[in-house]
Amino acid sequence: MNAEIIAIGSELLTPFRQDTDSLYLTAKLNELGVEVSFKTVVGDRRADLTSAAQIALSRADIVIFVGGLGPTEDDLTRECVAVALGRPLARSRQIIADLRARFAARGWKMSDNNLQQADVIEGAEVLPNARGSAPGQFIHISDAGGEAIVILLPGPPHELKAMFEEQVLFRLSRLTPARYIAHRELRIAMIGESAADARAAKIYKPRADVETTILAGSPGEVQFHLRSRAETMQQAQKNVDSLAAALEDEFEDAVFSANGESLEQIVGYYLQMRGATLAVAESCTGGLLAERITSIPGSSRYFLGGAVVYTNSLKTSLADVPSSLIEQHGAVSSQVAKALAEGIRKRCNATLGVGITGVAGPGGGTEKKPVGLVYVSVADETRTEVVERNYPGDRERIRHWATQQALDLVRRRLMV
């Protein structure tokens, strides 16, 4: 079975807004064994929406309309889909009563516009909306012209998701291929996408039972999305697990995540597991490493804090880097990275310390120390390690690469 998703709203045809609901819907449809063949974005114009609906009905088994269910004149989805299907609309007394109750509960008066939200296409089941005023509709067509499923959903993502999970999923799963789908997502660090694909292709290409998608995540991260469909959940899971195991054998400890966790999450798990704490001293990454670590809820259990040291004097006063070292080797040097890691570790009384110094650009590069040159260091009580790298890309990418390297070094130190 195939599906088309139609996102409705003139704001989605501006440079400022984008349909994102379709990503969620695609994931859900894929889990049901349904592929998405077309996505269409159309504005709030009667003729455009009606013809888009007609085209979709002619080429897809399942057509999902998103948006245009509100109470304003611009909300034309009910009306246009009814025309495209050649079915009349009838105003539902039940929905009117529900709408009135909803407004009354908030002490508001319902305006007459809202009445159009009670218009139901002939043959449709009404999908209640617990989070907004616009009910959805589900139409299963089965006649001489063939089978089709037409679904009308509200646009706001939290309304759409709740309605899909509570109202659409069970209806769709009765009508879609009843095969089971299992997923896995492996992530690897510090290997480029094409290098990763070159090594992985010989492993996943022969596996017809698993669909593999390789994606470049943020700089320094590659994701393998594995998906298998089978007659039983056990078989589907076995398929993805065996391919995941083969990929883990190939990439060994570059695999940091076996189920889609982020690198900062994994580092957090390891730190907690080891009862260890972390402190960081950042120059060119300017707080990004601390920000990534503290984006994880509960990170205060293992992250103590640290310093952002843009100036030489702060490298000395906040992270105890000897000023003579900076004079001798320059602020961007392996010696200063090492001193930052060791200094902040001691200053914060942490198990592990990280130091980062480099040239994030766009200015500040020299022939000897070009934009992209970064030193990342990790220290514990017994050993300090420094890596020197030349990262490609702009300021944002260089900063991200450097924090990714730092997190990966911490992960590897904790794995041992």
Add this chain to the structure above:
Amino acid sequence: MNAEIIAIGSELLTPFRQDTDSLYLTAKLNELGVEVSFKTVVGDRRADLTSAAQIALSRADIVIFVGGLGPTEDDLTRECVAVALGRPLARSRQIIADLRARFAARGWKMSDNNLQQADVIEGAEVLPNARGSAPGQFIHISDAGGEAIVILLPGPPHELKAMFEEQVLFRLSRLTPARYIAHRELRIAMIGESAADARAAKIYKPRADVETTILAGSPGEVQFHLRSRAETMQQAQKNVDSLAAALEDEFEDAVFSANGESLEQIVGYYLQMRGATLAVAESCTGGLLAERITSIPGSSRYFLGGAVVYTNSLKTSLADVPSSLIEQHGAVSSQVAKALAEGIRKRCNATLGVGITGVAGPGGGTEKKPVGLVYVSVADETRTEVVERNYPGDRERIRHWATQQALDLVRRRLMV
């Protein structure tokens, strides 16, 4: 004139990838006075792509195809558009020579697949691609069936943008309505979207000469996008400028940006202009404020650095907050925020110091100090200010709100 943008690629029909090129293209088309009526996403399937092309040609004056111009079997755009137009393809010797030269320059051998990249639709102008192997095509159809413009562009954003600006823009502007379009983007801080709209509607609604779009940016930021089309550039500019002036009168100093600059950029301008420096001490925002400030190239001219102080002892050792103050009032208190701002300012010898402490959640909230409670403080030599706020939303949004508040306080301090 109206346009349809067709994004081609099966990866764009997965849950993982999204067409973003169309946002750029929409902005450019709007500047030429062309509205986008439809956006379609279609996979690498011959029948689907051909029918999508036929449908688009029947309903849009300008059809832009993005992607599917590579050398693989999946790259079907040239072939399917030719079929939809009923025009033959011819292999261009010039393109073959260019491709061979391109490969030779890199010491690579060109494989035979690449030859299909030399297939040109009858009547098309070839658009050279300085950044990749796939040339684009531009077809101006003007016959008994009417006028149409068909454009084939490569998918990678940097290739697409360069080709559009260098090759497409001048061709399109000869063929599109020669009216001028002016833009302005105002941004305001710390006012909600609906509150901002309620105050702004009476100002922009009566103005038929300017199209106004209000968007919520990141938490604590609302954007007004103003666009006017007129017979002369002067008139278009005058239209947006007069509306911008009226909005600035209404929102006064909440307007931080008169041309779309970010708050961190504006704070950077002010700091440089005043010859002032900044240091920050962050607890709940965990480095996000420093990260935002240092995301701006050249921020080392005014940002010195600071401390991320997740633990009480680091608040004392890195930012000189008296431990008695923490014991007495708790780490999340206006007193500690004030001490963080003053302490880090002195410690770093900065003109201005910022302190942030709060409960970002999801855990750690109490009845007296719930999730979302944040104290933000700004200190200079003569005065320290603290604001207490209860921010809505999840950890990410609360952290962003707090940094936005901090940047806005710094901006206001520097405006005086």
